[in-house]
Amino acid sequence: MSRALQLGHFGLRTRNLSAAIEWYAKALNARVHFQNELAAFMSFDEEHHRFVLWDDGETGEKPEDARGVDHIGFGCGGPSDLADQYDRLKTLGIMPTLCVNHHFTSSIYYRDPDGNEVEITCDNKTTKADCIAFMKTPDMATAMQPPLFGEEFDPEEFLKLRNEGAPNDDLARIGL
Numbered sequence: 001m002s003r004a005l006q007l008g009h010f011g012l013r014t015r016n017l018s019a020a021i022e023w024y025a026k027a028l029n030a031r032v033h034f035q036n037e038l039a040a041f042m043s044f045d046e047e048h049h050r051f052v053l054w055d056d057g058e059t060g061e062k063p064e065d066a067r068g069v070d071h072i073g074f075g076c077g078g079p080s081d082l083a084d085q086y087d088r089l090k091t092l093g094i095m096p097t098l099c100v101n102h103h104f105t106s107s108i109y110y111r112d113p114d115g116n117e118v119e120i121t122c123d124n125k126t127t128k129a130d131c132i133a134f135m136k137t138p139d140m141a142t143a144m145q146p147p148l149f150g151e152e153f154d155p156e157e158f159l160k161l162r163n164e165g166a167p168n169d170d171l172a173r174i175g176l
């Protein structure tokens with residue numbers, strides 16, 4: 001029997017290849033494994049490429065409400081790890097546009113130089129099974145209200161709590 005498919009990589013057209021490479025290298029701690037004048041193949045883990053950035057000189061603007069991929073989410077180890085990511089990116093001069101506690105997860109959203117939305121997210125439950133179990137509860141249905149599908153939180157308050165030693169269970173309730 002064939003193995004289940006896994007997410008492999010994504011491709012992004014950019015209007016400024018060097019700016020995109022620099023941003024993703026910082027934001028995702030990613031490395032370039034191949035580059036030419038048109039494209040860069042990059043990865044942030046053991047994979048040979050998790051994403052390709054390219055600029056063929058003919059990339060147009062993407063309307064905010066265009067159909068297709070809306071954002072790309074990257075997981076991290078948990079609420080404390082998410083606070084670390086916020087702190088790391090802040091040090092690099094990359095600030096979020098929005099922070100939302102989605103109850104079963106928390107997310108910090110950024111915009112790359114082309115305006116694509118990049119989400120860094122953590123689970124607020126101990127296991128994936130716990131997250132899926134929550135998703136089947138009435139609390140999930142109540143929480144998933146547009147436009148935010150959760151409650152906004154202050155990342156500085158989040159980082160302060162983490163730096164004061166708050167456990168993940170407390171950090172997971174930020175903004176609720």
Ligand SMILES: [Fe+2]
Binds near residue numbers: 071073119
């Ligand atoms: Fe998302």
